[in-house]
Amino acid sequence: MKYVIKLFAITTLLVVDFGYAQDTSLQMPLSFIAQNLEYKGVAVQDENYTIWGCAPIQDEDGKTHLFVARWREKNVNPAWRKSSEIAHYISDSPEGPFVFSDVAIKGTGKDTWDKYAPHNPEIKKVGKNFVLLYIANTNYHQPPHPGNQRIGMAIAKSPFGPWEKVGKDGMVLNAENPQKWNYKSNMGVANPALLEVNGKYYLYFKTKTTDGILKYGLATATKLKGPYTIQEKPVTSNKGTLEDGTVFAYQDHIYLLTTDNHGQNTGIVGGGTLWKSKDGHTFNWEDATVGYDLLPTYYKDYEPKKAVKIYGAAPKLERPKILMINNKPAYLYGPSGWNIFGGDRTVGHVFKINLKE
Known part of the structure; x- marks a missing residue:
């Protein structure tokens, strides 16, 4: 109960500091991630690029690699679906600094499903292979969340590539099966998150039901390259909008960390929801906890007048991703639509997860 009181006070203060309506009716306690999350600094920034997504992985030498969605325009929308590419950055430490290495995936510019804007990078190590998932689209002129979004996969022996599309x-996944609950979703499929479970491959994705409700779905396969079959119903019992999922296994459970852009799940507008499941097929709201709070909660030098809003209603995290070290969640990465340092570009942040075990 003490965590509920603590966070209630924080969210009440945010109403004054940030100047927007914040739901102070906290609906769940802090997670083991949020309880001791420590801000470590900027992971990725580039004066020539907007940063949106930082997916981490470590290699056998202990170096940390980030796969980052980025584009040259200063705007977020529509640039994310028009010009995004997936770039590769590297560091000797999970806390950075990260330096640019190479571009892993670009749009083809041709008449293919991934003509435009590879985005939503997800990186995993499966056996000896590095597996990179992403979304892309055929026509960026569609509405802001186009139904032509699909999920792709590329595999390489090294995080430096070369990347071979499967x-x-x-x-590997679309919303075109008329027998499924998200058939012809006006959002398509997006935000891929991959996990190997008992010899099977679980591919989680954001989509909409045929009734227009935003949910997380699951597609499974017996082989890494597929085919992936969408399961018969959504896996999340969310009360409101959620997206940007990342998945990991820890202490005999499967966890799905998503954003809570409207605060309808956690009570924190722009916070994160940590969903918990025993089998990975059902994530109940009753078992969920607060994944993380807004960025100023952890960045102690935050100055409201200095922060620059580039995109979004609050100085929150986008596209959260977890780095696992020794089978434990060790670091959290995420960009923000607000530059808390006063710059005109977004940056990617890194947080240390101090577990109490």
Whole structure:
């Protein structure tokens, strides 16, 4: 109960500091991640690029690699679906500094499913291979969340590539099966998160039901490259909008960390929701906890007048990703649509997860 009181006070203060309506009716306690999350600094920034997504992985030498969605325009929308590319950065430490290495995936510019804007990077190590998942689209002129979003996969022996798209064109999931609950979703499928579970491959994704409700779904496969079959119902019992999921296994449970942009799940507008499941097929709201709070909660030198809003209603995290070290969640990475240092570009942040075990 003490965590509920503590966070209630924080969210009440945010109403004054940030100047927007904040739901102070906290609906769940702090997670083991949020209880002792420590801000470590900037992971990725570039005066020539907008940063949006930082997916981490470590190699056998202990170096940390980030796969980052970025583009040259200063705007977020529509640039994310028009110009995004997935770039590779590297550091000797999980806390950075990270330096640019190479571009892993670009849009083809041709008449393919991934003509435009590879985005939403997800990186995992499966056996000896590095597996990179991403979304892309065929027409960025569609509405802001186009139904032509699909999920692709590329595999490499090294985080430096070369990356080989699986199958004939790399696509592993879409929303085109008329027998499924998200058939012709006006959001398509997006925000991929991959986990190997008992010899099977679980691919989590954001989509909409045929009734227009935003949910997280699950597609499974017996082989890494697929085919992936969408399960018969959504896996989350969310009360409101959620997206940007990342998945990990810890202490005999599967956890799905998502954003809570409207605060309808946690009571924190722009916070994170940590969903918990025993089998990975059902994530109940009753078992969820607060994944993380807003960025100023952890960045102690935050000055409201200095922060620059580039995109979004609050100085919150986007596209959270977890780095696992020794089978434990060790670091959290995420960009923000607000530059808390006063710059005109977004940056990617890194937080240390101090577990109490």
